Amino acid sequence: MDVVKENVPAYDNIGFQHEDTRPPPYAPRAGIYPSLPQATPSYVITHAPENTLQSTPQENVQNKGRKKCKWSRILPVSIFVLLILAVLTLLLWYFLYYQCAFGRACWNSGKCLSFSQWCDGVVDCPDGEDESKCFRLHGSNFLLQSYSSQSQSWMPVCADKWDDDYGKLVCEEMGYKSKDYVTYSKTNAGSLASKGFMKLVPGSDKKSHILSQLSHSLFCLQNTVGLRCIDCGKTIAAPSSRIVGGTEASQGAWPWQVSLQSLSSRHICGGSIISPLWIVSAAHCFEGSSNSSEWIVRSGDVSLLEMKLYNGNEVRQIISHEKFDSETNDNDIALLKLKKPLTFSRKVKPVCLLNNGMELMAGTPAWITGWGKLRSSGPLPDKLNQAQVTIYNREDCNKPNILDGAITETMICAGELKGGVDSCQGDSGGPLVVKEADVWWLVGDTSWGIGCALKNRPGVYGNVTHFLDWIYRHTQSE
C-alpha cells in the first residue's frame, strides 16, 4: 500500500510531500556561463637555420601598433560579457526566488517562506497554511506528533505538564470538535523520539497559540502524548462470523454502518460514519442523483425495517470525487455532509481513519458489511450482513486471470480468490474495515466487482488511505 514519507507536515499518512512542490536543488549546468576569452598562446612556425622546426610565441613577432588595436577590441567585448553575466545573475535570482528554492511556498499565494517559518507559531502565509498542518497522529496508538520548524521534522509531544485542555486545543487545531474529545494517554514513542521531543515550555498557558509554546527538547520526564480526538473504531459486539457468504450482524457490531436511501426509504447504498457530520460512501452511488435533498441517511440498527420507524438524517451536501471516472471506477469515493450532527450512542459511532505511518498489508483479514444482495440475482435482505475477506496486493489483483490490470492505485481488491465470499449489489459505499490495536479502521468503500463471489474475481473497494488528504481537505475546511 502507500508508503509513508517521514518529515512532512500533514496528519495523514500521505503527508504533504514537499518534494512535490519544491524544485530539485539548484545545480548549475555546465555551460550556463559563457567562458571568458582566454589568452591562448598561438604559435608560428619559423624556419630555423638548421632546418629544424621551432615554435615561437606570436607575441614576440607582433609590433606595438597591433597591440593597441587588440585592446580597443577587448574592452567592448568584456563590457558585453559583464552585461550578459549581470542579466544571467538576475534571471537566476528571479528563478530561485519564484521557485522558492531555499524555502517553501505558501500553497495558495505562492509566497516564499524560509523552512523555519513553518509551524513556528507565527502566521506568515496570507491564508495561514504555514501554521495549519502542524500536528498529526501517528500509528495505531494515536501518538501525537508536532512539526518542529527548528529540526524540520515531526517530533512526538512530551506529556510533561500536558492535560485535557491542551488535548482539546490540539484536536481543534486538527479539525475536530472539542465536544467530541475523548482523552489523552501517556504513550511510549519508542524510536520516534530518537531526535527528541516537543515539550511545553515553562510558564505555558492555554491562552496563547499552542505551537508557540512547544519547543524542541532532548528530555522528557514522562512518556509522550497519545491523543483520542473522537471516539472512533469501537464496537460493543464482536463480529460473530450474507453479503455473499457471510452472516447476519449483531446489533451494535458495526455502529458506523449507515444505509443511504431514497426519500421513499428504498435502500440504495451503504456508507460509513467518520464524524458526527460526515459519511464516507462511493461516488458511483450518486450518478443517478447527486441532489442532496433526494437522500436520507439511516443509522443505528441492523434492520432496515426497524430504521424506517425513526427519522433519518437529511443530507446537506454530497461531494463526489472530482476525478471519479464512471468507466473505470477510478476515484470512486464521496463524502456526505449531514444537515444535523449525529448523536453518538452504543449503536451509532464513527470508524477511525488510518493515522499517519499505518500501512495496510496484503493478507490482512478485513470485514465487509452491508444490506446488499446475498447472491447475484437475489433480493435485498432486511438485516445487515457481514463477511470476512482477505486483502490482496495490487499486483496479484491485476494478474491476467484475476482482474487483469483494472485495479488502479485508488482501488483495493479484497475477497476470497476461491470464491464464495464477496460484497454484492447494494453494498456499494459501505465499509471495508480492519482491526488493529483493538480499534477498527476504515480502509475501503465498496465499489465494484465482476458478478458476486465468483472464483478469481475479488471485490473492488475505493482505497480510502489514498484519499485521506482529500477527505481531510473537505471535512476540515470549516
Ligand code: ARG
Ligand atoms: N457496485 C455495487 C453496488 O452498487 C457493488 C458491487 C460490489 N460487487 C462485488 N462483486 N464485490 O452496490
